Amino acid sequence: MVARSLLSATALATLLALPAAAQDTTIRVLAPTWVGFAPALVAQDLGCYEEEGVTLDFRFEDDRANVMAAMERGDIDADMRTVGEHQGRPRVPETPGTIIGTIDISVGGDGVLVDGSIESVADLEGQTIAIEPNIPARLLLQMELAKVGLSINDVELREIATADTIAVFSDTSIAAVGTYEPFLSQALDIVTDREPRVLVSSREEPDIIVDIITARDGALEENPAKFESLLRCVYRAVDFQRENPAEFSELAAPYFGLTAEDVTEIIETSMAYTTYEEAVEFLGTGGEPGRLHAVFDEVMELNIDYGAADTVLDPSEEIDNSLLTGLFEGHER
Secondary structure, three states: OOOEOOOOHHHHHHHHOOOHHHOOOEEEEEEOOOHHHHHHHHHHHOOHHHHHOOEEEEEEOOOHHHHHHHHHHOOOOEEEEEHHHHHOOOOOOOOOOEEEEEEEEEOOOEEEEEOOOOOOHHHHOOOEEEOOOOOHHHHHHHHHHHOOOOOHHHOEEEOOOHHHHHHHHOOOOOOEEEEEOOHHHHHHHHOHHHOOEEEEEOOOOOOOOEEEEEEOHHHHHHOHHHHHHHHHHHHHHHHHHHHOHHHHHHHHHHHHOOOHHHHHHHHHHHEEEOOHHHHHHHHOOOOOOOHHHHHHHHHHHHHHHOOOOOOOOOHHHHEOOOOOOOOOOOOOO
């Protein structure tokens, strides 16, 4: 069963706690409510985890602070978020979490929605912008502001939960909302009286917003095999989506409270899943760096410049491609 939860630390620990005997083969994951993570869930419907001899316990959690706390306590084994979110404060080199794979890239799924009266990014100076801390849209906003000599300090920020996008954007005192799909499209379709439009989206910066799979270091050391199972199931589900897109959408839709048509539209217009081969290209193989290392450095510099991160992290210390190397050797694809 998958349920979206925004929980206190105590409640989250209680829900995710498992008997010690079951922890070796249970993969406990937290991730935001984003269709990009659907392959991990659809793999469950395809029977992949059962075949691999593991169990998936996947829950939605949009609040990054809750996820980091759960990772610190050992309540979860993995999380899925963007590279930029992975780097954001308060992460330091000692913070638990090693990147072991990619799952999707955003090509329009993240963006900044503005009122129709906002003609250019320069019009946002002094305006109130609602946005959840550390989500990709904030990075996109900061990059766009910098193009006209402005910074995040030149606007009034109001912190929100992204799931509240529609309600927040209905408030005419809010000039813009940083958000992601499906909330971005929903707000465009529902809050029409404000004549909304997308000021900037990940379509303009496709290599910046990469969603990654991050494993808790302790759990990875104790049982790397279950994370290999997770990765194989994710990439098998990605293959399934490429071959059977309509059926994939049908399976994914209930997890997100969407229709199959909604899921298909988001996939076709906002994002692209990464195949196993593409994940290897991103992470590299045999200990050699891949494309993600350069992306990591670029996003790291932006996060430091814009004040979203305090500590420069070394991609070679944050990324481990050993599980991807030969992942399907001796296993059916």
